[in-house]
Amino acid sequence: xxxxxxxxxxxxxxxxxxxxxxxxxxxxxxxxxxxxxxxxxxxxxxxxxxxxxxxxxxxxxxxxxxxxxxxxxxxxxxxxxxxxxxxxxxxxxxxxxxxxxxxxxxxxxxxxxxxxxxxxxxxxxxxxxxxxxxxxxxxxxxxxxxxxxxxxxxxxxxxxxxxxxxxxxxxxxxxxxxxxxxxxxxxxxxxxxxxxxxxxxxxxxxxxxxxxxxxxxxxxxxxxxxxxxxxxxxxxxxxxxxxxxxxxxxxxxxxxxxxxxxxxxxxxxxxxxxxxxxxxxxxxxxxxxxxxxxxxxxxxxxxxxxxxxxxxxxxxxxxxxxxxxxxxxxxxxxxxxxxxxxxxxxxxxxxxxxxxxxxxxxxxxxxxxxxxxxxxxxxxxxxxxxxxxxxxxxxxxxxxxxxxxxxxxxxxxxxxxxxxxxxxxxxxxxxxxxxxxxxxxxxxxxxxxxxxxxxxxxxxxxxxxxxxxxxxxxxxxxxxxxxxxxxxxxxxxxxxxxxxxxxxxxxxxxxxxxxxxxxxxxxxxxxxxxxxxxxxxxxxxxxxxxxxxxxxxxxxxxxxxxx
Ligand SMILES: [Zn+2]
Numbered sequence: 001x002x003x004x005x006x007x008x009x010x011x012x013x014x015x016x017x018x019x020x021x022x023x024x025x026x027x028x029x030x031x032x033x034x035x036x037x038x039x040x041x042x043x044x045x046x047x048x049x050x051x052x053x054x055x056x057x058x059x060x061x062x063x064x065x066x067x068x069x070x071x072x073x074x075x076x077x078x079x080x081x082x083x084x085x086x087x088x089x090x091x092x093x094x095x096x097x098x099x100x101x102x103x104x105x106x107x108x109x110x111x112x113x114x115x116x117x118x119x120x121x122x123x124x125x126x127x128x129x130x131x132x133x134x135x136x137x138x139x140x141x142x143x144x145x146x147x148x149x150x151x152x153x154x155x156x157x158x159x160x161x162x163x164x165x166x167x168x169x170x171x172x173x174x175x176x177x178x179x180x181x182x183x184x185x186x187x188x189x190x191x192x193x194x195x196x197x198x199x200x201x202x203x204x205x206x207x208x209x210x211x212x213x214x215x216x217x218x219x220x221x222x223x224x225x226x227x228x229x230x231x232x233x234x235x236x237x238x239x240x241x242x243x244x245x246x247x248x249x250x251x252x253x254x255x256x257x258x259x260x261x262x263x264x265x266x267x268x269x270x271x272x273x274x275x276x277x278x279x280x281x282x283x284x285x286x287x288x289x290x291x292x293x294x295x296x297x298x299x300x301x302x303x304x305x306x307x308x309x310x311x312x313x314x315x316x317x318x319x320x321x322x323x324x325x326x327x328x329x330x331x332x333x334x335x336x337x338x339x340x341x342x343x344x345x346x347x348x349x350x351x352x353x354x355x356x357x358x359x360x361x362x363x364x365x366x367x368x369x370x371x372x373x374x375x376x377x378x379x380x381x382x383x384x385x386x387x388x389x390x391x392x393x394x395x396x397x398x399x400x401x402x403x404x405x406x407x408x409x410x411x412x413x414x415x416x417x418x419x420x421x422x423x424x425x426x427x428x429x430x431x432x433x434x435x436x437x438x439x440x441x442x443x444x445x446x447x448x449x450x451x452x453x454x455x456x457x458x459x460x461x462x463x464x465x466x467x468x469x470x471x472x473x474x475x476x477x478x479x480x481x482x483x484x485x486x487x488x489x490x491x492x493x494x495x496x497x498x499x500x501x502x503x504x505x506x507x508x509x510x511x512x513x514x515x516x517x518x519x520x521x522x523x524x525x526x527x528x529x530x531x532x533x534x535x536x537x538x539x540x541x542x543x544x545x546x547x548x549x550x551x552x553x554x555x556x557x558x559x560x561x562x563x
Contacts, residue, residue: 287344298395
């Protein structure tokens with residue numbers, strides 16, 4: 001069915017809540033495992049219907065934000081979600097205490113129970129007022145960020161609109177753009193410091209109320225981390241500092257040389273080539289057609305997938321009046337369809353939609369068709385990002401269809417970006433680890449901590465004389481630090497996995513694709529580490545993994561340098 005033909009009507013919430021209550025009561029009274037499994041199934045069907053309608057509504061709301069009908073529907077549903085979670089949690093509570101748990105685990109998998117138990121540990125009705133306050137503070141940050149109107153070169157621009165100037169071939173323009181951006185954050189210094197201070201105190205209080213020492217273990221649970229500890233991540237970060245940072249220092253020295261700059265500064269950091277970054281060639285229609293050809297040639301499964309997407313209007317990628325900004329991949333569970341939303345803007349980001357976002361969508365497509373229990377379809381965040389980031393590398397033989405003569409430039413910057421991203425992501429994680437371990441830190445101490453850690457992870461950066469960045473406050477423009485605590489290292493772990501697939505594909509393309517398919521087919525039936533080990537790959541946390549895959553990638557870049 002085409003997306004435009006999918007019917008939508010507001011879900012009957014009273015009836016949904018009543019049915020969920022009934023199922024919870026039935027689960028409690030069920031005489032055996034078989035009966036409980038049937039009830040579990042009925043709950044999944046009910047939720048699948050609700051989730052499908054929610055997705056249709058939210059997609060249509062973002063595709064045209066001017067459409068009043070879907071705007072009101074979205075507002076209505078936003079108010080219902082917490083109530084739905086409460087009902088599902090009540091159901092789950094009964095499920096994990098089932099006297100037939102062993103038999104249930106045989107059918108549903110033990111991981112599903114582990115995950116529910118983690119989720120239950122992270123919540124108690126007692127912290128609801130704190131959660132509401134946390135939401136409010138997080139929204140306030142978002143509003144402040146979005147409210148930025150910066151005077152720049154005779155124009156008034158938003159932070160996002162400053163982006164292209166930060167990539168300008170003229171160094172003085174890049175510097176001025178960074179200064180203008182920093183100026184905005186400096187002007188709002190007190191608000192930004194206070195907001196974060198309140199968030200840290202709030203989250204710490206939640207943790208204490210739930211019986212944790214501080215927010216570190218609670219933040220871990222909230223991210224669904226079920227197979228490694230904070231100590232494991234600390235060891236991962238140390239490996240990055242020891243084995244990868246020396247390589248990124250070389251990458252950046254090479255970049256400076258390429259640009260003809262002998263005093264490399266922060267405002268040169270994302271400017272990769274004298275002639276600018278690689279851009280896709282051709283119209284959006286040609287890019288989509290290239291994507292179709294690429295997935296047909298890659299494998300039978302990806303061919304089926306891309307046809308389904310294109311024939312059922314499951315891509316909405318052209319920038320249009322009224323469309324919400326950004327991009328995402330979501331799913332329509334009743335139809336077993338993924339959906340991709342984006343705003344093409346003529347940069348290499350357009351190709352990412354067909355590699356990265358399509359990687360998520362492809363994993364969704366496979367899981368919907370092979371894994372019966374919805375809770376087992378998606379792995380945790382690092383697993384999902386492994387699907388997408390690896391697809392970016394495994395589609396390399398077809399990138400020339402998008403970039404033409406600029407393909408080599410694209411491949412080089414793609415690999416270089418991956419290498420230098422990992423230490424940055426670790427910096428974001430390490431900083432938060434310090435902050436939540438020492439919630440009493442003052443704003444000044446937080447900035448000092450960031451600056452100290454930054455030197456460890458990005459020793460090549462020079463912030464001298466810059467507003468905002470120069471005083472160690474650069475972390476305040478990383479939204480995740482305010483809005484999604486501890487959500488970032490996932491990208492680093494996934495990036496290492498993707499480089500592992502990349503390194504393997506350089507040796508044996510077929511073997512790399514086969515392993516990737518095995519990884520994807522497992523969906524969320526295993527933990528992240530379990531997934532890696534199940535397909536005979538190393539987990540990024542395994543000692544030596546960072547070193548080997550990053551060295552292989554670095555060596556590849558050395559052999560593929562372009563100006
Ligand atoms: Zn992603």
